[in-house]
Amino acid sequence: MSLRVRLTLLYTTLLGGTLLLFGSLVYGLVSLVLLNQVDTLLDQQSSNFIRILRVDSSGQYDTRQLDSFQTTDNNLVFQIWGTNRKLQFARPRSWEAPLDPLAYQVGVAMYNTTFSQGSHMRVISVPLLTQRGGVGMLQVGVALTLFDTTLQALATVLVVLAILSMFIAASIAGLVINRALAPLATATQIATTITKADDLSRRIPVSEAPDTEIGQLIQAFNATLSRLESLFNTQRRFVADVSHELRTPLTVIKGEVSLMRKIGEIDIDSLDSIEMEVDRLTRLVGNLLLLAQAESGRLPLDLKPVELDTVLLEVFHQIRTLAGEKVILQINEIDQVAVVGDRDRLKQVLLNLVSNAVQYTPAGGTVTLSLSKTEERARITVSxxxxxxxxxxxxxxxxxFYRGEKSRVRTQGTGFGLGLSIAYWIVRNHNGSIDVTSLEGQGTTFIVLLPFKQPQAQS
Ligand SMILES: Nc1ncnc2c1ncn2[C@@H]1O[C@H](COP(=O)(O)OP(=O)(O)OP(=O)(O)O)[C@@H](O)[C@H]1O
Ligand SMILES: [Mg+2]
Structure with missing residues (x-):
């Protein structure tokens, strides 16, 4: 069953239930009030009747007086029953069937609704008492014709009204729900087209009411699409980048091998070149593996206390040897700081940052390292x-694989554009952060913050 039908049914049933409840309440109240009126009439008439009732010493009633009794309502039926359960008086005379046969057993005044001579009646039964005890029972009845027709009319009106309002409610609810759910149908249709066309760049237009639940659902869906699109694009770019990076060394290797085959002997220069390219490929594959592990949070970390100052000094000496006279490499400030982390990985972060700085700074420039402590973290800067x-x-x-425009041109064939991604993910895996500020023409500063301790789950 569709949501539309379900909601309409629910709404209509609820309304029907409420109407039934109120209808029964009104019906009950009206019948109570009407019956009360009838009872008051019966009570009055029976009291008036008893007032003129005379019994002689033999227990006989003075029927002349009874016959002359004036009633306000000609529809009333009077009966007097003797103690022997014999009808002693009836008015009209033809009404011989007992008005309420059950009342004999009770012996106290009571009202009852009965059937007598084919009529629906309300009857009051009053025991007749003299000083000598009970002498019989008076029953006064009135046909409930008016009462019945009134209630029947009321019931008909209530039922018709209920059905009518349920019908109207169902139609309105159907319309409203239809209108409310219409954007959902459109969204479903467009989502299906997107899936069929494999076109993640399409978005579902947010209808005129973006604040509704459906509007929010569409926005959330669109956001998911954007995320998926960017993930797919990244994936696609990644495959393209990797293929590109793999192709260059493979082409070189193939060229060198062909050359040696042609000249028919092993050429040392070619071997050197092949070795260099194989090293490069090995480095690329190693970096990719490391990155894949780090990005998925599954980088195996050998967590131990690491003296960052020692690591920084090691990196300093290593790079200074490599950089030679090209740039001035200096340490500005170095505190004794220990953090819990993977020593080799952290050293790799520093190597990547410092080698970038040395590589991209023109001859004569300066690269400055510093290590200090903040309250909870170690702070390393490379500027x-x-x-x-x-x-x-x-x-x-x-x-x-992102490489700046200039670096791509100037250092073609050297870097992969992976150094900073690796540094970023290693730092992230240590619950730290890495930031960069840079002014064109003036220089760049990388800031790495590392917490002293790793959370329990990590260690
Ligand atoms: N200190 C820096 N000064 C100027 N540009 C920088 C600096 N560090 C990084 N960059 C820019 O950021 C880009 C990405 O750096 P990253 O270290 O990730 O890659 P790479 O150095 O090009 O290659 P790889 O490190 O994989 O050998 C570089 O290509 C360069 O354009
Ligand atoms: Mg680099």
Whole structure:
């Protein structure tokens, strides 16, 4: 059953239930009031009748007086029953059937609704008492014709009204629900088209009411689509980048091998070149594996206390040897700081940052390292006086395979554009953060913050 039908049914049933409840209440109240009126009449008439009732010493009633009794209502039926359960008086005379045969047994005044001579009656039964005891019973009855027709009319009106309002309610509810759910149908249709066409760039238009639940659902769905689209694009770019990075060394290797085959002997230069390319491929594959593990949070970390100052000094010496005279590499400030982490990975972060700084800073520039403590974290900065990173590149430099425009041209065939992504993910896996500020033409500063301790789950 569709949601539309279900909601309409629910709404109509609820309304029907409420109407039934109120209808029964009105019906009950009206019948109570009407019956009360009838009872008051019967009570009055029976009292008036008893007032003129005379019994002689033999227990006989003076029927002349009874016959002359004036009633306000000609529809009333009077009966007097003797103690022997014999009818002693009836008015009209033809009414011989007992008005309420059950009342004999009770012996106290009571009202009852009965059937007598084919009529629906309300009857009051009053025991007749003299000083000598009970002498019989008076029963006064009145046909409930008016009462019955009134209640029947009321019931008909209530039922018709209930059915009519349920019908109207169902139609209105159907319309309203239809209108409310219409955008959902459109959304479903468009979502199906998107799936069929494999086109993640399409979005479902948010209807005129974006604040409704459906509007919010569509917005959330669109956000999911955007996320999926960007993930797929990243994936696609990644495959393209990897293929590209793999192709270049493979082409070189193939070229060198062909050359050696042609000349028919092993050439040392070719072997060197092949070895270099194989090293490069190995590095690429290693980096990719590391990145894949780090990005999925499954990077195996050998967590131990690490003296960051020692690590920083190691990196300093290592890079200074490599950089030679090109740039001035200096340490500005170095505190004794220990954090819990994976020593090799953290060293790799520093190596990546410092080698970038040395690599991208032109000859004569300065690269400055510092290590200090804040209240809860170690703070490492690597700043250079290089060309800076253009604002266009800045938001992307931590992405896989992203290389700045200039670096691509100048250092073609060297870097992969993976160094900063690896640094970023290693730091993330240590619950730290890495940030960059850069001014074009003035230099770049990377700041790494690392918590002293790792949360319990990590260690
Ligand atoms: N200190 C810096 N100064 C200027 N640009 C930088 C600096 N560090 C990084 N960049 C820019 O960020 C890009 C990404 O750096 P990343 O270290 O990820 O890759 P890479 O150095 O090009 O290659 P890889 O590190 O994989 O050998 C670089 O190509 C460069 O454009
Ligand atoms: Mg690098």
């Amino acid at each position: 250079d006086t290089g060309p800076g990173i253009p604002p266009n590149d800045l938001p992307h430099i931590f992405e896989r």
